[in-house]
Amino acid sequence: xxVNRTILVADDDQNDVFFLRRAFQKSGLEHSxxxxxxxxxxxxxxxxxxxxxxxxxxxxxxxxxxxxxMPKVDGFDVLHWLKERSDLKELPVVVxxxxxxxxxxxxxxSLGADDYRVKPADFEQLLLLAQDVSSxxxxxxxxxx
Numbered sequence: 001x002x003v004n005r006t007i008l009v010a011d012d013d014q015n016d017v018f019f020l021r022r023a024f025q026k027s028g029l030e031h032s033x034x035x036x037x038x039x040x041x042x043x044x045x046x047x048x049x050x051x052x053x054x055x056x057x058x059x060x061x062x063x064x065x066x067x068x069x070m071p072k073v074d075g076f077d078v079l080h081w082l083k084e085r086s087d088l089k090e091l092p093v094v095v096x097x098x099x100x101x102x103x104x105x106x107x108x109x110s111l112g113a114d115d116y117r118v119k120p121a122d123f124e125q126l127l128l129l130a131q132d133v134s135s136x137x138x139x140x141x142x143x144x145x
Contacts, residue, residue, distance in 0.1 A: 005062035005138050006032045010042035010078065011096070012070045019123060020065070020096075023130035031138065034061065039073030042066070043081055046088060061091065063137050066113070068097040068104060079111035092137045096129075 007024075011017050017035050024031055036042045044050040045058060052058040068075035075095060082088055094115040095108045105116045117133070120126045 006034060006059050007063045007065060007138075008042065008045060008061035009033055009035045009065045009096075010037075010039060010070065010075070011035070011065070011067040012037050013067070016067075016119060019126055020130065023123065023126040024134070027127055027131050027134070029130060029134045031062075031134065034058065038070045039075060039078040042078050043073065046082075046085075046091075060088075063133070064091055064093045065096045065133070066093055068095060068099060068108065076107060076111060079108060079113055083112045094133055094137060 009017055009020060011020075017033075021033050024033060034045070036045055041050075042064070045052045046060070046064075048055065048058070066075045066078055075097070079093065079095075082091070082093065092114045093112065094117060095113045096117050096119055097104065097108075098119045099105075100118045108116050114137070115133075117129060120129055
């Protein structure tokens with residue numbers, strides 16, 4: 001049985017977020033997708049600052065999907081910030097980026113990303129990615145909780 005878990009998506013591209021939400025819905029995955037537009041908003045959400053203090057409305061996510069290239073604070077900075085936070089060390093972070101550059105992949109992993117996925121070019125591939133990410137990082141996580 002599927003349990004509704006919160007996924008925090010940090011991505012400045014509204015179209016990518018729209019299609020990601022659709023992919024989770026179309027896959028029958030009933031997770032709550034919460035969107036923030038940049039790395040600073042992701043940090044504020046995770047800290048419970050700047051309007052995100054109500055944990056009933058803004059729960060600690062079960063998964064962070066993190067874009068790298070964002071305004072203000074980028075994904076690498078978020079990863080660096082997370083590395084310093086012992087209270088969030090159990091939060092799985094999947095980088096979801098348009099970059100397939102090996103140096104970006106290695107840097108993200110060295111900063112603590114649990115997984116690195118290149119954004120798919122078509123919706124069918126995005127459906128598969130949503131299903132895979134859910135089964136790997138959310139279903140497995142709920143079994144061990």
